[in-house]
Amino acid sequence: xxxxxxxxxxxxxxxxxxxxxxxxxxxxxxxxxxxxxxxxxxxxxxxxxxxxxxxxxxxxxxxxxxxxxxxxxxxxxxxxxxxxxxxxxxxxxxxxxxxxxxxxxxxxxxxxxxxxxxxxxxxx
Numbered sequence: 001x002x003x004x005x006x007x008x009x010x011x012x013x014x015x016x017x018x019x020x021x022x023x024x025x026x027x028x029x030x031x032x033x034x035x036x037x038x039x040x041x042x043x044x045x046x047x048x049x050x051x052x053x054x055x056x057x058x059x060x061x062x063x064x065x066x067x068x069x070x071x072x073x074x075x076x077x078x079x080x081x082x083x084x085x086x087x088x089x090x091x092x093x094x095x096x097x098x099x100x101x102x103x104x105x106x107x108x109x110x111x112x113x114x115x116x117x118x119x120x121x122x123x124x
Contacts, residue, residue: 003035004077004088004100011042011075012085018045020085027078031067039069046070081107092119 005011013019013026020026032041046068054061076085079102087103090112096119100109 003033003072005030005033005040005072005075007031007033010078011040012078013042013045013070013074014076014085015074016046016070025084030075032069033072034069037069038072040072040075041067041069042075043067077109079105079107079109081105 007030009030010027011030013028018026026045028043028045030040031043034040044067047065048068049063050066052058052061052064058064077088077100078084079086082102082104086105088100088109089103090098091101092098093108095115096117097115098112098119100112101107102109
């Protein structure tokens with residue numbers, strides 16, 4: 001199954017403690033995607049404190065703030081034209097390449113893989 005969210009995409013958090021509400025929408029960049037776990041690491045979202053004891057690397061010790069992965073179902077991809085979280089679909093272009101697209105406005109959101117000659121001219 002192809003994932004609809006990739007690294008460096010802008011996403012909107014729709015559930016959880018860092019959820020978007022009205023005007024203060026949480027739109028952040030995806031740092032990493034973990035497809036096997038079905039999770040994404042989003043910049044500035046789901047921050048936790050990791051307690052570290054003093055060592056050579058960290059002589060001070062203390063609390064380190066870091067992001068933890070959240071479930072991929074808790075975020076929506078942000079369409080640049082709609083400027084909000086949208087549902088995403090896949091379609092084939094006229095040249096035979098597969099691309100993601102915004103289901104709200106129909107704008108293409110980038111190619112997914114290489115062009116396939118078999119699919120040329122079969123755009124839906």
